[in-house]
Amino acid sequence: MSSGKTSWVWDHYEKDEGNKKVLCLICKCLFTYSGGTSTLARHIRNKHPMEFETSTTKITSPSLYFPSTSSSSSSYAPKILHQPTLAEITEKRKKYPDGSKKKSELDRALISFIVKDMQPFSIVDDDGFKDYTRTIDPRYQLPNRRTLTRSLLPQLYQKECAKLVMELCQAQHVAVTTDLWQSRMTKSYITVTVHFINDNWELKTHVLDTKKMNRAHTAANIADELRDIFIRWQIIDKVRRVVTDNGANVVKAIRDMNLPHQPCFAHTLHLVVKDALRNTPGIIDTISKIKSIVSYFHHSEMATRKLHEFQQSHNMGERKLKQEVDTRWNSTFLMVERFLEQKVVLDLTLASLGKAHMIVSPEGATIAELLLIALKPFEQATREMSSEKLTTLSKIIPIQRGIQECLSADTRLRDFPLAQQLHSNMRNRFSAVEERTVNATCSFLDPRFKGVAFADSIGMLKAEDEVVAQMQNLEMAAQTSYSDNPPVSEVDLPLGSETSSRREQQEATGGIWANFDAKAQPHLSGVTRPRVRPQVELQRYKEEALIPRNSDPFLWWKDNESLFPLMKNVAKQYLCIPATSVPSERLFSKAGELVSHKRNGLSDKNINMSLFLNKNM
Numbered sequence: 001m002s003s004g005k006t007s008w009v010w011d012h013y014e015k016d017e018g019n020k021k022v023l024c025l026i027c028k029c030l031f032t033y034s035g036g037t038s039t040l041a042r043h044i045r046n047k048h049p050m051e052f053e054t055s056t057t058k059i060t061s062p063s064l065y066f067p068s069t070s071s072s073s074s075s076y077a078p079k080i081l082h083q084p085t086l087a088e089i090t091e092k093r094k095k096y097p098d099g100s101k102k103k104s105e106l107d108r109a110l111i112s113f114i115v116k117d118m119q120p121f122s123i124v125d126d127d128g129f130k131d132y133t134r135t136i137d138p139r140y141q142l143p144n145r146r147t148l149t150r151s152l153l154p155q156l157y158q159k160e161c162a163k164l165v166m167e168l169c170q171a172q173h174v175a176v177t178t179d180l181w182q183s184r185m186t187k188s189y190i191t192v193t194v195h196f197i198n199d200n201w202e203l204k205t206h207v208l209d210t211k212k213m214n215r216a217h218t219a220a221n222i223a224d225e226l227r228d229i230f231i232r233w234q235i236i237d238k239v240r241r242v243v244t245d246n247g248a249n250v251v252k253a254i255r256d257m258n259l260p261h262q263p264c265f266a267h268t269l270h271l272v273v274k275d276a277l278r279n280t281p282g283i284i285d286t287i288s289k290i291k292s293i294v295s296y297f298h299h300s301e302m303a304t305r306k307l308h309e310f311q312q313s314h315n316m317g318e319r320k321l322k323q324e325v326d327t328r329w330n331s332t333f334l335m336v337e338r339f340l341e342q343k344v345v346l347d348l349t350l351a352s353l354g355k356a357h358m359i360v361s362p363e364g365a366t367i368a369e370l371l372l373i374a375l376k377p378f379e380q381a382t383r384e385m386s387s388e389k390l391t392t393l394s395k396i397i398p399i400q401r402g403i404q405e406c407l408s409a410d411t412r413l414r415d416f417p418l419a420q421q422l423h424s425n426m427r428n429r430f431s432a433v434e435e436r437t438v439n440a441t442c443s444f445l446d447p448r449f450k451g452v453a454f455a456d457s458i459g460m461l462k463a464e465d466e467v468v469a470q471m472q473n474l475e476m477a478a479q480t481s482y483s484d485n486p487p488v489s490e491v492d493l494p495l496g497s498e499t500s501s502r503r504e505q506q507e508a509t510g511g512i513w514a515n516f517d518a519k520a521q522p523h524l525s526g527v528t529r530p531r532v533r534p535q536v537e538l539q540r541y542k543e544e545a546l547i548p549r550n551s552d553p554f555l556w557w558k559d560n561e562s563l564f565p566l567m568k569n570v571a572k573q574y575l576c577i578p579a580t581s582v583p584s585e586r587l588f589s590k591a592g593e594l595v596s597h598k599r600n601g602l603s604d605k606n607i608n609m610s611l612f613l614n615k616n617m
Contacts, residue, residue: 008055009040012048026051095141106140111152115613121148149606157609160616164206165234171196173573174235175262176208177243177581178226178250180217188213190222191611192229197572201558203390205578207615208233212604219252227257241438241577246271262438265396266382266580268429273329273378276421283418286367287324287332289360290339293346294321296358303353310345310352330382333375336368370412374419377406385579390552392579394446396439398453400430434459441466442574445567447547447556464538470573471534471566537567 013022015033022033022040026048031039045052096103114121123129124142133142143152168174174196182188192208209229215221230236242259244250245267254261277283297303298321308318322338325331339346339360347359360368381399385392404426413419433439434454443453444463454460541564547556553575561568602610 007037007041009037009044011055012044012051013040094139096139103140106137107143107152108156110143111148111156112613112617114148115153115156115610116617118610118614121145124148149603153606153609153613157613160613164616167198167204167206168194168196168233168235168238170199171238172569173197173240173576174238175241175243175577176230176235176239177264177578179244179581180213180222180247180250188217189607190225192226194233194235195576195578197554197576201554201561203554203576207612210608210611212607217249219249219256222250222253223256226253240573243578243581245581260438262393262577262579264579264581265385265392266582269378269382270329272422272425272429273332273375276418276425277329277332280418280421282367283371286360286364286371287336289358289364290336290368291324293350293358293360294323294335294339296355297321298323303349303355306353307342307345307349310348311342314345316342316345330379333372333379336372340365340368340372370416371418373410374407374413374416374422377403378422386582390554393439393577394442394449394453394553394575396579397434397443397459398449400426400433401455404430435462437462437466438574438577441570442577445571445574446553447544448549448551448553450542450546452546467567467570468534468538470570471537474566474569475533534566537564540564541567 012025013031014025015022020033022031023029024031024040024043026044029043029047031043033040044055096106110124113119114123122145124145130142133140174194176192176194178190178192180188180190189210189212191210193205194208195203195205198204209232211225211229213221213225226242227236230239239259241262242254243262243264244254245264251261251263277287297307311318319338319342321342322331322335324335343360343365350356350358381403385395385399404423407413407419407423407426410419434456435458440454440459440463443449444451444460444467446453451457451460544560547553557568557571557575564571
C-alpha cells in the first residue's frame with residue numbers, strides 16, 4: 001500500500017495498477033475510483049457494519065468525520081460519529097438476558113419453527129444450526145433441549161390451549177372426528193379433532209388430543225378415553241356428531257356414550273371400490289401386472305435410467321411411476337393413470353432390457369383404460385370430500401348420486417363388469433342415504449343445494465320437519481328463559497311512593513285485565529306464536545335463490561343470518577359436521593414425521609403437545 005493511503009478505508013480495499021478501479025477485500029465488489037473515499041466508506045458502513053465498527057473504534061481521536069450521504073453535488077457535510085466506549089462495545093456483545101423481551105421473542109420463534117416443521121428438539125445441539133443462529137444474531141443464546149421440552153414447549157402449549165378453550169366456550173355445537181393409529185415404534189394412539197362454526201361463520205378445525213392407548217382397543221376403553229377428552233375440553237354436552245371409519249370397536253364406543261355416529265364417507269367409498277376390484281374377474285390380474293412393472297422400475301436403477309432416456313427422447317419429461325398402497329384405493333387409480341400415461345416409453349424400455357414378457361397386452365391396456373374411466377368419479381369425490389375449508393357432509397347426497405349417474409351414463413362402461421359391480425355396491429351402501437336425517441338436513445341447510453339435492457320429496461320433507469322441530473325447540477327454550485328471567489325496568493320513584501306503586505303494578509298485570517292480557521299477549525308487536533315463526537323462516541329460506549355450487553355457503557349465511565334468527569342456529573349445528581374422518585387421519589402422516597427412529601425417545605406428553613401445536617398454530 002502506498003504512503004498516500006491515509007484513510008482507514010484502505011484496510012478493506014485494494015487499487016488496481018491504473019488507480020481507476022478499487023476492489024473491496026471483504027465482498028469482492030469492484031468500484032470506480034475517482035480520488036475520494038466517501039463512497040468506499042459508505043459501502044463499508046452499510047454492507048459490512050461489523051468491520052466498520054472495528055475500524056472506526058481503532059481511531060484514537062475522540063471523534064472522526066464521516067461524509068454525509070446527502071445528494072448535494074456541491075460538497076459533503078461532515079457527520080460526526082461518536083467513538084463507542086469500551087462499555088458500549090461490551091454491552092453490544094453481551095448475550096440477551098433470560099426474560100428479556102428479545103430473548104423471549106427469539107425463544108418463541110424457535111419453538112414455533114420446531115413444531116411447525118417437525119424438527120427434532122436436538123437441532124439446538126447441532127453445530128451447523130448453532131453456527132447459523134450465531135451468524136444471524138450473536139447475542140442470542142440457544143436454549144438446550146431440556147429447556148425446550150420442559151419449559152418453552154409446555155408454555156406455548158398452555159397458551160394455545162387457553163385460546164382454544166375460549167373458542168370452544170363460545171361454540172354451541174361441535175362435531176368431532178377420531179381414529180386410532182400406530183406409530184413406527186408400534187405404539188398405539190387415539191387422536192380427536194373438533195369442528196365448529198364461530199360467530200363470524202368460519203369453519204374451525206382443531207386437534208384436541210393425541211393420547212397413547214395403554215389398554216386393549218375395546219369399545220369400553222375407547223369410550224373412556226373419548227369421555228376424558230370431551231370433559232377436559234368442556235364439550236361433553238356440545239358434541240352433535242362423531243365421525244369415524246367403520247371399525248366395529250370405535251362405532252360401539254360412540255354408541256355406548258349415547259352419541260350419534262356418522263360413518264366416514266371416504267371410508268365407505270373405499271369399501272365400495274376395493275370390494276368391486278376384488279370381486280371382478282380379470283381386474284386383479286391386470287392390476288397385478290401393472291404393479292409388478294412399477295415394482296421392477298422402483299428396484300432397478302438401470303431400468304429407471306433407461307426409462308428416463310426414452311422419456312427425454314419422446315419429450316415426455318422424467319415422470320416417476322406410482323406404486324399402489326393397499327390401504328388407499330385411490331393409489332390404485334393413480335398407479336394405473338401414470339402407467340397409461342407412460343405406456344409407450346415403458347414398452348420400449350422393457351423391450352430394450354429383454355423384459356418384453358412383462359409388457360401389458362392390448363387387451364390388458366383396454367381393461368386399464370376402462371378401469372380408469374370407471375374409477376374417475378370416485379377419485380374426484382374422494383378428493384373433494386377430503387377438503388376442510390367448506391362444509392362437506394351436505395355434499396354426500398348429491399355426490400353419491402352423481403357417481404351412480406356417471407357409471408350409468410357412460411356408454412363405454414355399459415358392458416364393463418367392474419362398472420356394474422361398482423354400481424351394485426353403491427346401491428347397497430347408499431340406498432337409504434337420503435333417509436338419514438342428518439344427511440338430509442345438512443344438504444337442505446346448504447344454500448347451494450336445498451331441495452335440489454334430493455332425488456324425491458321424501459328426504460326433503462324429512463329435512464324440513466327436522467329443521468322446523470329444531471327451531472321450535474329453540475324458540476320454546478328462549479321463551480322459557482324469558483319467563484323465568486323477565487326484564488326489570490327500574491324507575492326512580494318519589495320518596496314514600498314505593499308501596500302504592502307496587503300495588504298499581506300488581507293491579508295492572510292482574511285483576512280485571514288478567515283474561516284480556518292473556519289473550520292479547522300472542523298478538524303484541526314482536527311476539528309470534530311458537531309454531532308460526534319457524535314456518536315463516538322455513539318458507540322464506542325456500543324462496544331464496546340457490547347460490548352457485550362453488551360458492552361459500554358460510555358466507556351466504558353470514559350475509560343473511562339476520563333474516564333467519566332461529567334457522568341460523570340450526571345451520572351451525574349441522575353444517576359443522578365433516579363427511580369424513582380425514583382430519584384425524586391426516587395427523588397420521590405428521591405423527592410419522594414426529595415419532596421417527598431419530599426421535600423414538602419422545603415422551604407421550606411431548607408428542608401430544610407437538611402435534612397439537614403443529615395443527616393449531
